[in-house]
Amino acid sequence: MSIESQPNPISSFEDFLARLDVPKTCELNKPIFKKMFLDTTDGKKDILDATDKKALKEDVKKIRWLYTLKSNTINIASYTDKTREYPEVAILHIELSRPDRFKRTSQFINRAIPYPLVLIFTCVIEREQRLCLTLADKRINQADKEKWIIEDCIHTKWISMSSVSAAELKFFESLKVSSLPFTNFFAFYQALIKRVIAIKCAEHSGDFSIERAGNPSEKMSNTLRLDKLRELEKLDSQRLEISKKLKNIKQMGKKIELNTQIKKINDKIANIKSSL
Structure with missing residues (x-):
């Protein structure tokens, strides 16, 4: 089903960030140098394999750590249980020269940084500035609690900043930080995942909808739609x-x-x- 384009109130990455409306107290805006990823190990071997290193070298132009959301920068509690640790959420911007291997890039960034991440990729594709949002649930590796396992890694399609559809505009509006649950960082992150799943569903249905009454939990609701x-x-x-x-x-x-x-x-x- 085609999704109708709207007159576009978002025309740049800066417009998108303004929609998020992340509190100034969370702003970090520091570069992450490629060397950090090249030097990161799991205690035995490098986090990046040869193909990862090639993608980092050839595809990634810049990485910036835009925001750190933690208890002392925003009124959200950390979350810990037997399988998960969500002490904070980090928002990173990755500027790419080419989009082909962004999934691999997302994977190695998630392996290198232990926190739940919101990865915002931007790239010029067919002469248009495009944006892709990637999220990944992480849980503690029970065999080695110093390590973590990346569960579902989900991403939006590459959204054109010059022709945002009605569904995509609703998606952007739904990402405003103040509209997300402040219960704890796990609930906060699951709500973000729910919105990414909803825009993926909209690619098929044409309708952006995040409310699904009757589902027993945010996590289960996400799993059901993702399975579909x-x-x-x-x-x-x-x-x-x-x-x-x-x-x-x-x-x-x-x-x-x-x-x-x-x-x-x-x-x-x-x-x-x-x-x-």
């Missing part, structure tokens, strides 16, 4: 594979069989999209 998005990706891959086979089939009976399979997949996709 993954199922859509899986079905879309299956449909593409069958469509490729169909082009080379001449036997009418086989063509009918494959078209029937595509019809069933389309029905499943439609059902999932209607529930997003």
